[in-house]
Amino acid sequence: MEINKRIKYEKELDDSFWRWIVSTPGGENVEQCIQCGMCSGSCPLSIYMDYTPRRLIAMIKAGFKDEVLKSFTIWLCSSCYTCTIQCPMNIKVTDLMYILKQKAIENKKYPKRFPISVLSKEFFNMVSKKGRNTEINLVFKLLLKTNPLKFFGMASLGLKLIKTGRMNFKSDAIKNIKQLKTILNSIEE
């Protein structure tokens, strides 16, 4: 039987984490969080999250870097900005979620087959390549990589969309894709 330790000692925590967040655009006010819970209370998705937004911020301040980056919370967040509007300390909670998502990808901590991170990646690749997003291609790729069986459950909706002319099969692209690529490459440098 494997025995897991349930607590973390002070020296195992990473206190450079929140310093880094505070110095990142959008994360500046995080240290002023008073743990009031307005964010979690107003968040329509907090009931599904592993850590509520308030708790996630407490964990950031305490240095639970790994737990924060691996959490589903950051991927479940739908960017509705309710928390941001409600926060009495002007903390941009939604933007914090974006900072964390990017960091999780950078550190390869995101849940690999979790549909939301898969969708994000597919979408990113398509737009980087073509400049436009073609909804149908995206749906195909998402289902293929996460849950191929679900495809059949989508068929009747697909037919209705075709019948009403709302499905675009032609994959869309911009004309000056070279220009767009130059811009995106320049960001990488």
Add this chain to the structure above:
Amino acid sequence: MEYNYYPGCSVKGTGKHYEESLINTLKELNIELNEIEDWNCCGATTYMSINELKAFALAARNLSLAEKNNKSDLITPCSACYLVLKKADDYIKKYDQIGKKILDALKSAGMEYNGKVKVKHPLELLTNDSMIEDIKKRVKKPLNGWKVFCYYGCQIVRPYPDFDDPRYPMSLDNIMNALGAEVVDHPFKTRCCGGSLTGTIEDVGLRLNYILLYEAQVRGANCVTTVCPLCQFNLECYQSKINKQYKSSFSIPVLYFSQIMGIAFGLPREKLGLNRSIISLKTLLEVA
């Protein structure tokens, strides 16, 4: 009046009837939308999750294209595009390190952006008193008997509440009133529809939409109106799945505000994309 217009990918696909109805209805109010040439996808919330700087760069290319046309207002009907373009503009101006990177990137492709573009949602054009008067004057078929559940969604009023209240907005209510419809009052105007969650974690996405449809139904609404292609898609296209999951029996038409305006203006149904509805509009159109 002529405006720069940024459609976004959704109104070219599943949200076609939004664009069709918007262009034709605004024409009636002497507003002309000119699509900016060779625009690219705004990146939506999804692109921003992977690489925010690149997301801002995508947006900046569009802002730059719009600025070249010498008209400062850029109209975009999709809430996600609206927010992304606005946020990019805001961050480019607010944070030097971001601004510099983005402007350099544009420069490397021979483009520039001087920060002159004002991103606006069509609602913002229609929300002032004189516009409301204009709308009233153009109504040919007042919407008697319509009970409309106005649903704003999140991103047009948050986090940039530039033209309306972020919790209890009124602009859409005012338009519906001007058309002679009865507006159903409710506190869920800006509650989240889940965005792409219906496609990724369906159980959660369905639940969020179930709540909205349920609230519309118990309040006696006979239709829901939206201002965003993603909200419209979720609320309409997932109704049968929701019915299965929650043993409900929703059959509530979900129309774009521009379609409803067009109906009240007496425009022909092809001009409003009414045949693109998945949920039948028959009963609704008969009450009027």
